[in-house]
Amino acid sequence: MKIITSSALIIAIALLSAPISSETIADLQDDDADSNQENASTAPEPETPAAPQTTEEIAGGVCAGCHAADGNSIIPVNPSLAGQHAEYITKQLIEFQSVDGETPKRNSPVMTAMVAALTMENMQALGTYYAQQEAKPGIVSDDEDLLALGRILYHGGNIDSNVPACASCHGPTGSGIPPHYPGLAGQHAAYTLTQLGLFNTGERANDNGVMQQVLARMSAQEKRAVSEYISSLR
Ligand code: HEC
Ligand code: HEC
Numbered sequence: 001m002k003i004i005t006s007s008a009l010i011i012a013i014a015l016l017s018a019p020i021s022s023e024t025i026a027d028l029q030d031d032d033a034d035s036n037q038e039n040a041s042t043a044p045e046p047e048t049p050a051a052p053q054t055t056e057e058i059a060g061g062v063c064a065g066c067h068a069a070d071g072n073s074i075i076p077v078n079p080s081l082a083g084q085h086a087e088y089i090t091k092q093l094i095e096f097q098s099v100d101g102e103t104p105k106r107n108s109p110v111m112t113a114m115v116a117a118l119t120m121e122n123m124q125a126l127g128t129y130y131a132q133q134e135a136k137p138g139i140v141s142d143d144e145d146l147l148a149l150g151r152i153l154y155h156g157g158n159i160d161s162n163v164p165a166c167a168s169c170h171g172p173t174g175s176g177i178p179p180h181y182p183g184l185a186g187q188h189a190a191y192t193l194t195q196l197g198l199f200n201t202g203e204r205a206n207d208n209g210v211m212q213q214v215l216a217r218m219s220a221q222e223k224r225a226v227s228e229y230i231s232s233l234r
Helices: 002-016 022-041 055-067 086-096 109-115 120-132 144-156 189-201 210-215 220-232
Strands: none
Touching: 055 109, 055 120, 086 109, 086 120, 144 220, 189 210, 189 220
16 A cells, blocks of 8 residues: 555656656556565465464454454354453363364364364463453344344243243343353344254253253244344343
8 A cells, every 4th residue: 555655646746847758657657566566475374273373363363354353253153252251262162172083062163173273371361362352332133023022032031931031141231140151242143043043953062951941942033033132232
């Protein structure tokens, strides 16, 4: 950018101090093209998970592509991590790791690859790092009826079908209760809905079956509604 701006300035100055031939301008523009190409060829290679790095380097290099450098993911299938409890994040990272080639306790091929090279110190430091980041508000559905149903379920559960209130474990504002109950507030609805599905089928069972019990009697509509409502919590 800098190079382009300064050559634009040179062209502007050159134009002011007329006379100048159109050839000279063409030359200057050629220079632009050359230096841009040079820039592209000297661009650093992307980071790989294997390199030993500081916490900021890991978060800003390896993880940022999906979770953003400050943990406020902008891609709805990738969870936001900003403001999440440190203990919960560290627990997830440990459980994504595959020990002796076994299926990890929390099975996600993407995340298992990402944590393969991390040490216990890395995982604890990453927990602290994301817990310290400020959570930014995400996108909220404008479907008022769905949000209203979600609100009822979140705070009161469904007495008829014995669905417990989410608030009883995740807190009335969705801030969670450390160390065992994660914060949910502001999380992408798409991510939350996926996790509810994974708990429901037992594919995610790193919660000792607590969430599976919660979900056993929830309808598809209720899962969708509560996921949308959670994204609106601040
Ligand atoms: C290629 C995209 C990608 C990259 C890169 C990536 N993640 Fe993830 N991450 C995901 C996805 C997708 C999930 C959800 C997995 C699932 O469905 O269970 C996830 C889940 C997580 C979770 C669980 C969050 C929760 O609320 O339970 C943590 C913690 C996490 N990632 C941390 C990291 C860290 C730390 C790094 C860098 C070392 C990283 N991720 C790199 C895609 C990515
Ligand atoms: C009895 C306590 C309890 C209740 C009630 C409960 N949860 Fe949970 N929930 C948990 C625990 C424990 C975990 C996570 C455990 C882990 O992975 O360490 C969890 C995890 C989750 C997660 C995963 C968070 C993430 O970042 O991946 C979501 C989403 C969730 N709960 C949604 C809900 C919703 C929605 C409700 C209400 C319908 C609810 N929970 C009710 C205990 C509860």
